[in-house]
Amino acid sequence: MSTTAPLPSTAPLRARAEIDLAALRANVRTLRAHAPGAALMAVVKSEAYGHGALRCARAAVAAGAGWLGTATPEEALALRGAEGIPADVRIMCWLWTPGGPWRAAVEADLDVSVSGMWALREVTEAARRAGRPARVQLKADTGLGRNGCQPGDWAALVAAAGRAEAEGLVRVTGLWSHFACADEPGHPSVAAQLVRFREMVAYAEREGLSPEVRHIANSPATLTLPESHFDLVRTGIALYGISPSPEIGTPADFGLRPVMTLSASLALVKQVPGGHGVSYGHRYTTPGETTLALVPLGYADGVPRHASGTGPVLIGGKWRTVAGRIAMDQFVVDLGGDEPAPGTEAVLFGPGDRGEPTAEDWAQAAGTIAYEIVTRIGTRVPRVYVGEEPVRHGAAAEADRPAGNNPARKR
Structure with missing residues (x-):
């Protein structure tokens, strides 16, 4: 059974997987x-x-x-x-x-x-x-x-x-x-x-x-x-x-609704100059003066490293893309000059109601299937349950x- 205890939906967390x-x-x-x-x-x-x-x-x-x-x-x-x-x-x-x-x-x-x-x-x-x-x-x-x-x-x-x-x-x-x-x-x-x-x-x-x-x-x-x-x-x-075959239909086409929403609280937002290398290997360099946000999730939490440079994130109502390599515990997003406060929510995927990416979007970014995206989210990410009914006897x-x-x- 899950090793993660249920937490109240209002708990301030580094990251959370909300299960509807x-x-x-x-x-x-x-x-x-x-x-x-x-x-x-x-x-x-x-x-x-x-x-x-x-x-x-x-x-x-x-x-x-x-x-x-x-x-x-x-x-x-x-x-x-x-x-x-x-x-x-x-x-x-x-x-x-x-x-x-x-x-x-x-x-x-x-x-x-x-x-x-x-x-x-x-x-x-x-x-x-x-x-x-x-x-x-x-x-x-x-x-x-x-x-x-x-x-x-x-x-x-x-x-x-x-x-x-x-x-x-x-x-x-x-x-x-x-x-x-x-x-x-x-x-x-x-x-x-x-x-x-x-x-x-x-x-x-x-x-x-x-x-x-x-x-x-x-x-x-x-x-x-x-x-x-x-x-x-x-x-x-x-x-x-999650659709078992995106080629023939989305979840909505089949009358289904994604159950998991994965999000995290920004750990840091900072200004950097143009030409600044980002994350291991400097696979990404800022094109000009900008702001960077640190998202405290990484491949140890199940975020696929193969999505480095391509993984989508919703921050402040805007789609962003992972900048540079995804590390074990964190990754960086270029905010293009926007300055949300530390603690602002970054949504990696969910049902898509708020314009956020879906697990299928991450699957495409990583060259895999949505099954793997949700299944690999590790126990270090607390599951927060909403919509739960009392156990009847x-x-x-x-x-x-x-x-x-x-x-x-x-x-």
Whole structure:
């Protein structure tokens, strides 16, 4: 879970990442509307893409997410039993290595992903020791080429899972896969993966497996590929209001709102003469007499060094650009003679409502994707939560949760 304690939104801070949980809840509702016949998994891996796993998980569940997804079992175990996460919310984790905490996952009633025989053997043994069946989801490699069982090995894995289920050691709760190019509508791999997924699911079901959910849709597929929705959609980056494919639409085009705003207080504003070198290597020299501002954020906080000389910042209502190299803890902006007071807010990115840059703007400046921009913001930057609702308990919590988290399976 996040190592950063929540702070009041008015606290004077060197820097802050403001997390708008009301925006996150609205994004969940929008995504559910895009896939009305499927349950929704809120993917909260890597501290909810840098936003804070527990608080984002609570907000997503309150807005109707019936599943939570993580990469590592440790992330999933931290959520199971956490305050504000109802026991009936399913939690799935998919990135396992030999010797992982299988027994703890079985005892915590997590859904665990299995892509090969070694993993099935380890989870089966863990279930035997725990004295209860493991909830297992078999992952098919339909073309991404990362994790997942190859089609040629699928029959053996399905048969072994069926035998373990017959022994009462596992319950095969899901069959799933992951797209390689869903963010490129029309890419031939998308249709090919869908065909392969349907074939592999059909084979498993003919062999006697009866999963609760079948799923392949990630954020871009949830937004643009209805035929991929099946029983469950897994939404990651879209949950946080960032477009998974800027080429096909902005967050506003999809009805989404960015959740994180990253800002800092200017540490210094000073006048310098023309020809003054700025930051390491003097990659920037002032063209004339001007003012420089020091922004107390750097690559140790997750600001990408690759955006040196290109990263945008809003200061005093004007877009500025990083001057020279981004250092470990700070960078400089040429203000062109303007003189805001020290402590003035510098906004690196946010929803864009005030004319500030967005995470996508920083992604373009750094030659990367917006996923990386928000995920890399480190724990030295406090998360300040706004729009948070009180944690509800018991019957009150159940009454607040929207119906329809587990729709009937559909072909």
